[in-house]
Amino acid sequence: MTLHPVVARVTERIAERSRASRAEYLARIDAAARRERPARDELSCGNLAHVFAAAGADKPELRAGKHASIGIVTAYNDMLSAHQPMEQYPTLVRMAARNAGASAQVAGGVPAMCDGVTQGREGMELSLFSRDTIALATSVALSHDSFDAALCLGVCDKIVPGLLIGALSFGHLPVIFVPAGPMPSGIPNKQKAAVRERYAIGEATREELLDAEASSYHAPGTCTFYGTANSNQMLVEMMGLHMPGSAFIPPNTPLRDALTVAATEQVLRITALGNDYRPIGRTIDEKAIVNAMVGLAATGGSTNHAIHLVAVARAAGLHIDWDDLDALSRATPLLARVYPNGSGDVNQFHDAGGLGFIIHQLIDGGLLHADILCVHGGDLRQQALHPQLDGTALQWKEPPAQSGDPSILRPLADAFDKEGGLRRLEGNLGRATVKVSAVTAEHRGIDAPAKIFESQDALITAFKAGELDGDFVAVVRGQGPRAIGMPELHKLTPTLAALQDRGQRVALLTDGRMSGASGKVLAAIHLYPEAVDGGPIAKLRDGDRIRIDSEAGTIDVLLPDAEWNARVAQRPDVSAHHVGMGRELFGLMRANVGNAEAGACCLFPSESHA
Template sequence: MPVTEKIAAITDKIVKRSSASRRRYLDRIEKARENTPRRARLGCANLAHGFAACGPSDKAMLREGAAANLAIVTAYNDMLSAHQPFERFPEIIRAAAREAGATAQVAGGVPAMCDGVTQGEAGMELSMFSRDVIALSAAVALSHQMFDAAVYLGVCDKIVPGLIIGALSFGHLPAVFIPAGPMTSGLANDEKSKIRQLHAEGKVGRAALLEAEAQSYHGPGTCTFYGTANSNQMLMEIMGLHLPGSTFVNPNTALRDEITRAATKRALAIAATGNEYTPIGQVVDEKTVVNGVVGLLATGGSTNHTIHLIAMAAAAGIHLTWEDMAELSAIIPLLTRIYPNGKADVNHFHAAGGMGLLIRELLGAGLLHQDVKTVWGTGLDGYLVEPQLREEGLAWNAAVKVSGDRAILRGCDEPFDRTGGIAVLDGDIGRAVIKSSAVPKDRHVIEAPARVFHSQEELQKAFKAGELAGDVVAVVRFQGPKANGMPELHKLMPPLGVLQDRGHRVALVTDGRMSGASGKVPAAIHVTPEAADGGAIAKICNGDTIRLDAVAGRLEVLVDAAEWASRSAATADLSGNDHGVGRELFMPFRSQVNRADEGATIFRVN
């Protein structure tokens, strides 16, 4: 089914806006394309270095130079649950490549840090910039020019966007993203949230809190709530970069291993040495980007992707804006309820019909572009299948057509909401985004006096001292990319949640991030311009009345216009963010980074 007129119009606007930069990008990747392996043109010493450590059979193939060689770019480490399963993947990939008459090598590793580990710690100030470091690291891995295609092993918050940016810098190379899958379900998410709030109130101790967290995050795989990591995985499938139905299969299972083998063989099939050459620079186009935004909105995904998708698109020469996202949000129905937008986790979503049913519904309503390139070799209609193991091996069967649980996943004819899960706010404070799908309807408009803080620690101290009572809009500023790297501020949620549960009207306004785990408290995040860049958020004073209106898309301070115009912006001593835990190494990033609505990146569309 063709897309609706509105989807077509928004896409066409992006195409026209991006025409010059997209043309330059496609010209560059076309010039980089070669029908024979680039390594065949390397000097003998160069090539010998490239296969010196290989076994005899792989060395012979690389020496002859005719067979395809697959790059493995991996975010493996064994500290983080989401990436630990990747330890086994390179050997599986190498074996599958040999079966296909090809070779595979680990081209390089990229860092993978966990926002869950660094929450509220100094290391969190490296998190956003780690995305650009990952992109640079992927480029270093591929710079040896030994490869004809690549597979990318990454899951979590900044890792997949960074890998996409790096992969698009080598846009002439085909690329398949291989997921590791979510851990099995543990302690229910609403129970975990309850214990966090009880701890914030001092009603349970650290031992009870740690036990609850350990029951939630208990084994290998992605955290099961629908935050940035699982939003990443959804995006890779709906953008045609995963194999269909592969996203939410649990790790360390026979099915997961067979999918990894199949993904390897697809990457080799679409290499320039094969008959189905499909470079990632052509897969990721304007229609694919719109499909990603539609998927994000229809699932109430991570607000981090209001930043990441802009940076990812820019790497392919595409100018995506918050305005595009806002226009799409107005017409995309919310089809899922996954924590923090509901009680279910991604395993429950997968069991209810998962990605196949989601894509079927959106395609059927004309809300996704079907006519896109994918690594599967079909349009997006080829993703209406799911993998299953049979005696004869891996097979793809038609995905279910009816939800197994309408409390989790619904069709477009009965959505949870008629509009998307993310809204863009504008006003005299600046521009911001809000994950409206996580907020009860009676909290979509909050008007209350401001209480200003320059760190989440300041707010926590005020809460513990009993200074926060009554209706309040907490303004936490100097948390943007130029100020301190734009850390996530999830330690704000338990105290603000307690205030809300006590019956108060509560909201948060910040130039920092809250990500996909944004909870039930209305939060206007990513405010731009940020305070450290002269943004109006730095003019707010304690007691100013703030109005957050997610319905009308407004974020305003109700202060006399003349007084507001005459106010000077507050300043903050940010020197404490300059050193420790490696932060001094990232100071050049802060000086070069652009705004949140431009991708909060050191890279530019060119």
């Protein structure tokens, strides 16, 4: 199939834009890969003795230095449902490695915070920076330089991007990502959302709301809506970093365990010691990043990846921007409707054909690069295979040729929308992104007066006081990465949705983030320059008329140029947000973080925050 011209053009311009930085990156990882024996053999005797001092049954193998050793980087903790199933993974991995004549050790753990717990709380202001913290922790784990490969155990919002950024600093190592899978489906998402909206307007009690939430988030595994965590799993598949079809296999099942064993066996086959060397720095190239952006558009994935993918690409020496994402989204039909973009959850999506169906459709439509260096040894077409057990033997079969549920999953010829789910916005207010896959056509644009808020709590207070009448654009500013760490403002979703359901035309404009579960209300997010840097959003006043047009990709305040240019920015005082709940420890990150389109990252000093 001929590659779609937009996909070809975007891929070419990324490669050209990144020519020097990518060449420098590849030279660095190639220099680190020049080994003809296990990595730990290059350690001194004292270094090596520390490596195997506590290795028990693996001590002879680690000492002999004849075979590969796997470093496990894990995000396990037992408070968060998505990561709790990973408790026994290291034991399973060690066993599989021993059976293959090799060894495996937990190299380190990384923090894994849950946005579902911290939404609307002070801890949410650490959320975005936890990604870079995870990247740093991953690099510390692998810095002992005693491993020939790595397995990264992680699932959720900032965890997978952080692991990826950290692993790419060790791009000479082959790395396979090992997920845990989604929990069983709970109450229908539409029913949960309805209770949230009733609670927002005072028609449901806290006990009713807690019952609904506990019936939704109720077991080990990933939350089943299509937010950032499950978008992560889609992206990892699109970039060829999973064993085929791993994303949405439930935890604590024989098939999930078999895939974890298979990942262990496979990562040993692709080290520099063998004949099929597949380092992660070569797997993640401009083609893999374009595949990820196309997958994001085709499935209506999380808005957070408009930030995370930029940072991940930069870690591999690649430079992408929102124009790339916008162009690919406009060329990619929307093939999936998974909550909050539809009524089904990821379990129903998987049962309907899931990512295997999506990947085949996109490859056949010329929208994906099939020839990427996938970790499983094949190309992206093999990534679409569905795993199954024949007794205890792991096998793969072709994905279904037809959707099992056209309300959730459709082919290119009958797509839900001719364009994908994400847009870039640009105008005299700056640059922003918007997710439109869950927004109906009549709500994809707005021309209305601004109501200015300095926090999401201020907006909710105004709502409870009955002050939010008529049509308006809610401007919530002072929420950017340099201000307070760019927290998600998901707490606003039920309130704004309730107003829209009343018949008001409403939208959100913010220099903060929304959730991966961004819903049916138009939300122009990630706006920069941010308010704390004196961006245009800091010049807005109550009543200023704002026009957001997601189809045209524009975002403007409708004032005469002379009046607008004469305005003085009112930079918010956010000092109260810099202490307490650990926030005082992240001042260095706030001071050095780049803007949203630069990945809101503080790890690459060449990226300006201006």
